[in-house]
Amino acid sequence: MPTSDALPAAPADAPEVVEPVDAVGRAEQGARPGAVGAWLRFLRSELRLILGRRRNQVGLAVLAAVPVVIAIAVKVADPTSNGDDATFLNQITGNGFFVALAALALEIGLFLPLAVAVLAGDAVAGEANVGTLRGLLVVPVTRGRLLAVKYVALVLGALLGVVLVAVVGLVAGAVLFGLHPVVTLSGTTLGLGAGLVRLLLVVLYVTAYLAALGALGLFVSTLTEQPMGATVGIIILSTAMWILDSIEQLHWLHPWLLVDHQLALVDLLRDPVYTHDLSLGLLTDLAYVVVFLAAAWARFTSKDVTS
Amino acid sequence: MSVAADAAAAPVLATSGLTKRFGGKTGQTAVDAVDLTVPRGAVYGFLGPNGSGKTTTIRMVLGLVRPTAGDVRLLGGRMPDDVATVLPRVGALVEGPGFHPYLSGRANLARLDAADRLADPRTSAQRVDEALDRVDLLGSARKRFRAYSLGMRQRLAIAATLLQPRDLLVLDEPTNGLDPQGTREVRTLIGRLNQEGVTLLVSSHLLSEIEQVCTHLGVMRTGRLVAQGSSADVLGSTRPSAEVTTPDTTRAAEVLAGLGLADVSPTPDGVTATLDGVAPEAVVAALVGAGVAVRGFVVRHATLEDRFIELTGGGFDADE
Ligand SMILES: Nc1ncnc2c1ncn2[C@@H]1O[C@H](COP(=O)(O)OP(=O)(O)OP(=O)(O)O)[C@@H](O)[C@H]1O
Ligand SMILES: [Mg+2]
Numbered sequence: 179m180p181t182s183d184a185l186p187a188a189p190a191d192a193p194e195v196v197e198p199v200d201a202v203g204r205a206e207q208g209a210r211p212g213a214v215g216a217w218l219r220f221l222r223s224e225l226r227l228i229l230g231r232r233r234n235q236v237g238l239a240v241l242a243a244v245p246v247v248i249a250i251a252v253k254v255a256d257p258t259s260n261g262d263d264a265t266f267l268n269q270i271t272g273n274g275f276f277v278a279l280a281a282l283a284l285e286i287g288l289f290l291p292l293a294v295a296v297l298a299g300d301a302v303a304g305e306a307n308v309g310t311l312r313g314l315l316v317v318p319v320t321r322g323r324l325l326a327v328k329y330v331a332l333v334l335g336a337l338l339g340v341v342l343v344a345v346v347g348l349v350a351g352a353v354l355f356g357l358h359p360v361v362t363l364s365g366t367t368l369g370l371g372a373g374l375v376r377l378l379l380v381v382l383y384v385t386a387y388l389a390a391l392g393a394l395g396l397f398v399s400t401l402t403e404q405p406m407g408a409t410v411g412i413i414i415l416s417t418a419m420w421i422l423d424s425i426e427q428l429h430w431l432h433p434w435l436l437v438d439h440q441l442a443l444v445d446l447l448r449d450p451v452y453t454h455d456l457s458l459g460l461l462t463d464l465a466y467v468v469v470f471l472a473a474a475w476a477r478f479t480s481k482d483v484t485s
Numbered sequence: 486m487s488v489a490a491d492a493a494a495a496p497v498l499a500t501s502g503l504t505k506r507f508g509g510k511t512g513q514t515a516v517d518a519v520d521l522t523v524p525r526g527a528v529y530g531f532l533g534p535n536g537s538g539k540t541t542t543i544r545m546v547l548g549l550v551r552p553t554a555g556d557v558r559l560l561g562g563r564m565p566d567d568v569a570t571v572l573p574r575v576g577a578l579v580e581g582p583g584f585h586p587y588l589s590g591r592a593n594l595a596r597l598d599a600a601d602r603l604a605d606p607r608t609s610a611q612r613v614d615e616a617l618d619r620v621d622l623l624g625s626a627r628k629r630f631r632a633y634s635l636g637m638r639q640r641l642a643i644a645a646t647l648l649q650p651r652d653l654l655v656l657d658e659p660t661n662g663l664d665p666q667g668t669r670e671v672r673t674l675i676g677r678l679n680q681e682g683v684t685l686l687v688s689s690h691l692l693s694e695i696e697q698v699c700t701h702l703g704v705m706r707t708g709r710l711v712a713q714g715s716s717a718d719v720l721g722s723t724r725p726s727a728e729v730t731t732p733d734t735t736r737a738a739e740v741l742a743g744l745g746l747a748d749v750s751p752t753p754d755g756v757t758a759t760l761d762g763v764a765p766e767a768v769v770a771a772l773v774g775a776g777v778a779v780r781g782f783v784v785r786h787a788t789l790e791d792r793f794i795e796l797t798g799g800g801f802d803a804d805e
Contacts, residue, residue, distance in 0.1 A: 216602035223599035231587065309583020313645065316547050316579065317601045318572035483549040 217327070220319070224331040228297060234335075237293055241339050244289065245281035245347035249274070253354045273358045274351025275373055279447070281347045282340065282384055286440060290339060291416040294388050297335050298395025299409035301328040302478065306403040306485040321479045329396055329471065336388035340381050348377075362449040379446050383456065387440050390466035391416060394436070397474040403485050433458075436466050495561070497653050497684045498523040498546060502555035505541050515541040517708040518555065523653075523686055523701070528679050530695045530716070531688040532793060533705030539688040540580050542705070543657050546686075547577050560652060573603050576646030577655040582638040586631035590622055590641050593630055598648050616644040619674065635662035643671065654678060655686045660694045672698050692793050704796045711796050727768055730755040730781030737777045744771055760784065 228234055252270045266280040302325075305311040314324060351357065360373030368376065395412045402408050419437045422428055432438045439459030445452040498521060505516040516538040523529045533539050544550040546557050548565030557564040562571035584593040594613045598604050604612075617623045620640035625633065633641065639662050646654055656675075660668045675685055675698050689695050702720075703713040712719050727746070731737050737756045741749045744767070746758035760768070765784050772779050 213602065215606075216604075219599050219606055220602070223596050227585070227588075227596065308585060309581070310585060311583075312544075312549055312579050313583050313597060314600050315549055315568075316572055316575070316577040317597055318548075318568050319600045319602075320569050323602075480551070482544075482551060484544065 217323075220323075220327050221330060224327050225334060228300070228331060228335050231300075234296070237296060238339065238342060241285065241289055241293060242342050242346045244285055245277050245343055246350045248280055248284070249277045249347070249350035249354045252277075269361070270351065270355060272355075273360065274353070274355035275348065275357050275360055275370070275377070277351030277355070278344045278347030278377055279380065281343050282380060283441070283443070285343055286384055286387070286443075287420060288417075290336070290343075290384065290388055291391055292413060293339050294332070294336050294391050295395055295409045295412035295416065297332050298392055298399050298412055299405035299407075300399075301332060301396055302399040303402050303408040304399075304405035306483070307405055309485060311485055312483055315483060322475065325396065325471075325475055325478055329392065329474075332392045332396065333385070333389045336392060337381075337385045340384050340388065344377060344381050360447075363444065363447050364449040366449040368449065376446050376451075379451075380443050383443050383446065383459070384440075386460055386463045387436070390436055390463040390470075393467045393470035393474070397470045397477065400474050400478040400481065433462075436462055438462065495525075495558075496522050497525050497527075497560060498686065499558045500542070500546065500555060501558075503542065503545060503552055503557060504554040505538075505545060505550060506553045514708050516545065519705075519708075519710045520713075521546075521703060521710065522713065523684060525684055526679070526682070527701045528675060528685045528687065528695075528699050529701045529703060530692075530699035531686055531703050531705070532690065532692055533688075534690055536707075537705040538708040539690075539705055540657055543577075543579055543655055543686075543688065547572070547575070547579065547655065549579065573601070573649070574652040575655060576649070576651040576653070577657075578642045578646050578659060579655070579657050581658065581661060582642035584630045584638070584641065587629055589627050589629055590633065590637075590644075591617065591626040593641065594645055594648060597645055601649070604649065612648050616647040617641075619647055620644045621670070636664060636667045639663055640667070643674070651683055653684045653686065657688045658690070659687060660689065660691065668694050704793065706796060725784050725786045726757055726759050727765060728752070728755065728757045728781075728783040728785060729772065729777075729779060730783075731772075731777055731779055733777045736775065737772060737779075740771050740775045740777060741768070744768060755781070 248267070249270070252267065266276040266283060269276040270280060302311070305314065315321065319327075348357070357370055359370055360368045360376070362368060391412070394415065395408070398411050398415075399405075399408045402411075416437070419435045423432055423435050423437050439455050439462060442455035442459050445454075445456050500519055500521040503516060503519040503521070504514065506512045506514045519538070519542055521531075521542065531539055531542075541550060545552045546559060546564060548568040551565060559567075560571050560574055564571065584590075585596070588596065591613055594616060595609060598609045598613060599606075614623060614626070617626050620643050622637060622640055622644060625637060630638070630641070639659065643656065643659055646656070659675075660671050663671060672695065675687060675695075679685055679698070687695050687699070699716050701714065702716050704711050704719070726748070727741070729737050729741070731754075734751050734756055738749050738751060741756060741758045744763055745761060746763060746768070747761055749756060749758040765782070769779065769782055772782075
């Protein structure tokens with residue numbers, strides 16, 4: 179990044195970057211991958227940190243176990259006793275495709291938000307807690323860059339969780355029930371390929387919600403040095419929103435709640451896709467991302483790091 | 486005069502009126518109007534008892550904590566605004582080692598290196614191992630950090646500051662938790678780095694640990710910098726003192742005062758005074774000549790320890 183610092187300028191063969199490093203420095207070490215490469219390198223390190231942690235691996239296993247449990251439970255149960263209409267459960271016996279959808283619809287209420295809350299708690303509060311935050315900041319990693327990498331890693335972690343649930347659901351469904359053309363909620367039939375595209379859209383829609391929750395979580399994470407406290411706080415906020423959203427008398431509040439339109443994911447299984455609630459849901463997600471990333475940035479860039 | 490020559494003459498670090506109050510206007514003043522000057526090439530010993538504000542000062546210098554008042558000029562930049570351009574030339578260990586417990590020592594350093602946008606990824610592994618080697622941790626590089634002993638943790642934190650060539654190293658209590666041998670190794674390392682042209686700011690509350698390597702000293706007391714300068718200046722401002730053991734306290738005091746010695750004061754078993762350039766043998770001769778029963782006579786040269794206690798302990802009028 180070019181700066182107007184009173185330091186010796188870089189040699190002429192490195193035109194676009196003014197090196198802040200003087201005689202003992204690293205400018206002489208030859209071509210480097212540049213800003214994007216450095217950013218990706220930090221992101222990879224962050225993802226490795228997240229995925230290498232045993233607790234997170236166990237969490238992923240739990241997420242992946244849900245569709246397997248659903249598929250087995252439906253297979254073992256007497257198919258005629260299945261009268262529940264609320265989820266995709268009753269369609270599973272006819273088409274294993276619906277295991278993935280049923281699992282996502284079930285996990286969106288608690289398990290997936292919990293996963294995001296854990297990652298968000300680690301992101302800033304966790305680094306502060308083990309004392310690595312000050313080490314990163316004096317490397318130096320600018321605070322904006324740190325937040326950006328943390329947030330992108332958080333969203334990628336959420337995406338991984340959602341994709342894993344969907345893929346394991348598809349595999350379990352295929353093994354136990356077979357995959358067939360998909361009958362939509364509108365009664366039409368989609369080929370399996372078109373159905374998989376719909377499933378991909380569901381995955382992205384759920385990830386967008388988790389990305390919004392992640393922004394909220396990142397903000398909470400800048401408020402404390404206790405990752406557990408941050409995680410519990412995020413879970414409480416998320417669960418409270420689901421509860422408030424289920425109380426009819428509070429309908430005036432519902433448009434402000436992040437979770438209000440999340441179950442609109444079923445609209446992706448209509449033919450044609452019913453977009454009204456979906457677009458409201460995405461707009462709400464976007465609003466939460468913007469507001470809480472701004473709040474996290476404002477808080478974190480002005481914060482005294484005394485951990 | 487060129488910009489570069491200008492920068493070479495300027496101190497590596499200079500703070501003016503640096504102040505930090507925690508907890509709002511009524512809060513405690515942790516650092517109070519500190520004017521720190523660390524010249525290029527120095528090993529600056531930053532001393533002070535627990536809670537005197539060393540770490541808080543260092544945090545402000547590194548842009549971790551925003552000063553309530555005053556400013557910090559570091560390597561030609563102004564902190565905290567110039568963090569991104571200045572800190573790549575600074576290696577820092579702040580308040581003890583902080584690492585991911587379930588990562589190995591090597592993985593922890595690799596992570597810090599990956600976070601450095603100026604670091605060359607191709608030389609990363611080599612630089613990590615060189616840094617580990619400098620602190621003698623290469624043998625334990627694959628151990629998880631949580632399995633490290635206190636001394637190994639401290640050494641890993643020092644290694645983290647050595648991943649890149651630096652102009653300035655800021656080491657906050659680098660010898661904390663080290664055994665005497667480890668302390669000596671750190672001292673040797675400090676001396677060697679200084680010979681390589683690195684300026685060092687080393688904080689400690691145990692003076693004996695860094696006394697021998699420091700070219701400059703700054704002493705903190707309850708948030709204020711009560712002494713600063715070259716080691717000789719800070720230490721030299723105490724002169725050797727004479728300690729007379731005698732039952733004839735009053736008579737001895739008269740003789741010493743008569744010789745023009747300052748700070749004559751009685752002790753439980755004798756008298757002490759500052760030797761103001763008067764030869765010790767002349768003092769003994771005068772005492773004996775005056776019939777004082779001298780049972781013992783000792784000339785004490787102030788150590789940094791004494792000077793430190795004098796500056797930071799009770800009795801010395803440092804609070805104005
Ligand atoms: N985050 C904080 N909030 C409130 N007070 C603080 C905070 N951090 C430090 N202090 C106070 O500031 C004062 C100076 O603390 P600091 O850690 O700078 O001392 P120190 O010289 O490094 O001590 P030590 O030798 O024990 O490391 C102490 O009284 C401490 O209680
Ligand atoms: Mg300290």
